[in-house]
Amino acid sequence: MAKTLFEKVWERNLVTQETDERPAILHISLHLVHEVTSPQAFTVLRERGVKVRRPDLTLATIDHSVPTLPAGPSGELPYVTDAARNQVETLRKNCAEHGVPLLDLGDDRRGIVHVVGPELGRTRPGMTVVCGDSHTSTHGAFGALAFGIGTTEVGHVLATQSLLQRRPKTMRVNFVGTPSDTVTGKDLALAMIAKIGTQGGTGYVLEYTGESIRALSMEGRMTLCNMSIEAGARAGMIAPDETTWSYLDGAAGESVSRDDNLFTDEDAIFDAEIEIDASAVKPMVTFGTAPDAAIAASASVPAGVEGIDYMDLEEGQELTSVAVTTVFVGSCTNGRLEDLRAVGKVLGGRKVADGVKMLIVPGSEQVKRDAESEGLHSLFLEAGAEWREPGCSMCIAMNGDRGQPGDLVVSTSNRNFKGRQGEGVRTVLASPLTAAASAVAGHIADPGEYL
Amino acid sequence: MSIEAFTSLTSRTVVLPEENIDTDQIIPARFLTTTGRDSLADACFHDWRFEASGKMTDHTLNTTDISSHKILVAGNNFGCGSSREHAPWALMALGFRAVISTEIADIFRSNSLKNGLLPVIVPPEVLADLHEQPGVEISIDLDAEELRFGNHVVSFSTEPFARRCLLDGQDSLDVLLSAVPDIEAFEGAQS
Numbered sequence: 001m002a003k004t005l006f007e008k009v010w011e012r013n014l015v016t017q018e019t020d021e022r023p024a025i026l027h028i029s030l031h032l033v034h035e036v037t038s039p040q041a042f043t044v045l046r047e048r049g050v051k052v053r054r055p056d057l058t059l060a061t062i063d064h065s066v067p068t069l070p071a072g073p074s075g076e077l078p079y080v081t082d083a084a085r086n087q088v089e090t091l092r093k094n095c096a097e098h099g100v101p102l103l104d105l106g107d108d109r110r111g112i113v114h115v116v117g118p119e120l121g122r123t124r125p126g127m128t129v130v131c132g133d134s135h136t137s138t139h140g141a142f143g144a145l146a147f148g149i150g151t152t153e154v155g156h157v158l159a160t161q162s163l164l165q166r167r168p169k170t171m172r173v174n175f176v177g178t179p180s181d182t183v184t185g186k187d188l189a190l191a192m193i194a195k196i197g198t199q200g201g202t203g204y205v206l207e208y209t210g211e212s213i214r215a216l217s218m219e220g221r222m223t224l225c226n227m228s229i230e231a232g233a234r235a236g237m238i239a240p241d242e243t244t245w246s247y248l249d250g251a252a253g254e255s256v257s258r259d260d261n262l263f264t265d266e267d268a269i270f271d272a273e274i275e276i277d278a279s280a281v282k283p284m285v286t287f288g289t290a291p292d293a294a295i296a297a298s299a300s301v302p303a304g305v306e307g308i309d310y311m312d313l314e315e316g317q318e319l320t321s322v323a324v325t326t327v328f329v330g331s332c333t334n335g336r337l338e339d340l341r342a343v344g345k346v347l348g349g350r351k352v353a354d355g356v357k358m359l360i361v362p363g364s365e366q367v368k369r370d371a372e373s374e375g376l377h378s379l380f381l382e383a384g385a386e387w388r389e390p391g392c393s394m395c396i397a398m399n400g401d402r403g404q405p406g407d408l409v410v411s412t413s414n415r416n417f418k419g420r421q422g423e424g425v426r427t428v429l430a431s432p433l434t435a436a437a438s439a440v441a442g443h444i445a446d447p448g449e450y451l
Numbered sequence: 452m453s454i455e456a457f458t459s460l461t462s463r464t465v466v467l468p469e470e471n472i473d474t475d476q477i478i479p480a481r482f483l484t485t486t487g488r489d490s491l492a493d494a495c496f497h498d499w500r501f502e503a504s505g506k507m508t509d510h511t512l513n514t515t516d517i518s519s520h521k522i523l524v525a526g527n528n529f530g531c532g533s534s535r536e537h538a539p540w541a542l543m544a545l546g547f548r549a550v551i552s553t554e555i556a557d558i559f560r561s562n563s564l565k566n567g568l569l570p571v572i573v574p575p576e577v578l579a580d581l582h583e584q585p586g587v588e589i590s591i592d593l594d595a596e597e598l599r600f601g602n603h604v605v606s607f608s609t610e611p612f613a614r615r616c617l618l619d620g621q622d623s624l625d626v627l628l629s630a631v632p633d634i635e636a637f638e639g640a641q642s
């Protein structure tokens with residue numbers, strides 16, 4: 001019988017089928033762990049006297065609470081609070097107690113959980129990947145089934161390497177046509193979310209298909225899959241192809257064996273299908289307080305959308321007239337080398353506009369090293385931007401990197417919820433190209449004229 | 452081990468009519484540095500309930516006695532955003548035991564069910580009715596999968612396994628632990 005990519009991956013990892021009374025038991029190939037959503041799960045294990053069953057399939061990193069400023073003269077990292085430091089130390093203790101490998105501070109492989117998994121070659125096609133983090137959907141770019149779980153389920157995976165799961169529905173999102181050079185994976189993602197809404201994907205695993213998806217780099221595919229959750233979807237997937245395998249060869253430092261069966265069969269049936277004309281997508285920005293309030297940066301604020309009061313925007317106002325106070329480049333959505341190169345293309349030989357603060361935060365130690373070896377950091381510093389240590393930073397603003405009330409932040413992250421980047425802060429989501437163009441212009445800008 | 456059972460609940464409602472209430476509203480990220488799960492009551496809807504100075508606002512959530520209003524009636528699409536289980540923990544710390552909307556985000560719903568916070572999906576016209584009568588008393592019967600208010604009887608559905616666990620107070624981890632031999636056999640066949 002013809003099967004979708006999702007069905008093939010699901011069946012490969014199925015321990016027991018679901019019944020009316022009980023969900024399926026799904027085996028987990030890779031469990032990623034970070035400091036924020038794991039401590040209470042380890043506490044449950046301790047209370048029950050259970051050990052981590054497969055530390056070899058578990059990988060922990062530190063990203064959310066860690067400062068992105070270097071240690072001071074005393075050697076102490078400038079944690080925002082004692083609670084933040086305690087959270088990092090708690091993860092360290094838990095990993096030591098259970099033999100879980102940890103990419104600790106000082107480890108040159110550390111970084112944002114969804115950046116390091118692929119970078120280290122741990123994320124592979126056909127796997128199930130979970131993490132106590134909704135943007136786990138990122139790893140679907142490799143043809144893995146990857147989704148976020150809550151802390152109780154983190155405990156389930158630690159204890160048994162399995163999860164009780166109902167089989168989700170499937171939706172094909174087919175991008176037709178070829179977009180222009182200024183349109184990135186981020187713009188395709190925002191266009192899709194604008195089309196189906198923040199609940200359009202609820203209950204579904206999305207599979208992205210079409211020639212413009214095939215043309216995307218792994219970085220672009222990760223950005224798109226990362227944002228699947230913003231459409232409410234459980235996960236996003238892209239069938240592996242030569243782009244995927246050669247990325248993995250690079251990450252593994254050797255040729256990895258190809259798996260030729262990971263694609264959707266021609267006659268396979270999806271529960272839903274939508275089509276998006278990629279050739280009509282323009283560089284996108286958000287203008288409201290949910291990611292589906294997205295439109296071309298060159299357009300005006302549409303009428304009747306919730307959230308524009310909070311954003312202090314008016315209906316009909318041209319988005320390129322909106323002044324910017326801050327620009328943030330980073331996160332598991334757009335904190336990879338390709339993203340920083342895109343920013344470099346726009347910033348090269350230009351200056352960040354007066355009065356605009358620009359923060360550039362690499363997604364991992366490796367991204368930082370690679371960017372520095374290409375001289376990107378000097379270019380950023382010369383343009384007047386700040387260059388930080390790896391971490392989630394202003395994506396979630398829990399490490400002290402945050403805006404002030406009223407700030408307007410053009411951000412390459414994934415959520416423009418009220419207060420996400422600090423109380424009273426207004427967030428405009430955009431691609432790295434659009435963010436960099438806006439930094440130079442001092443207002444929201446379409447990157448077209450800066451390339 | 453057992454979890455707190457949920458069989459039925461009769462209580463009044465608090466209405467938050469906003470659509471798309473996301474997990475950053477339910478609990479802002481700066482409260483996520485905790486390593487425990489208690490003491491999250493003040494963090495719940497913190498930035499709606501407190502001014503930057505720390506002064507309490509006159510928001511409904513501050514002026515209502517949640518111990519007699521344990522049912523949160525939200526706008527369409529509740530709980531989108533992050534996987535933080537701190538969101539249901541915080542709602543429960545404030546006193547809520549059920550959330551009603553027309554759509555509830557996947558991960559939030561799954562997290563809530565595991566903690567005894569009942570997510571209930573109702574049709575738009577029922578939600579509209581509930582929005583018009585803030586504070587109305589509702590009876591929720593999980594066994595019958597029905598909620599009743601005034602002379603309305605509305606049925607809802609809950610994933611059968613999660614429902615069974617809630618009714619019996621059973622911890623789903625026990626089910627997985629008892630399946631470890633199957634899991635080992637699967638791993639053995641894989642390698």
Ligand code: SF4
Binds near residue numbers: 063133331333
């Ligand atoms: S960068 Fe943002 S979205 Fe990604 S894991 Fe960190 S906090 Fe979550």
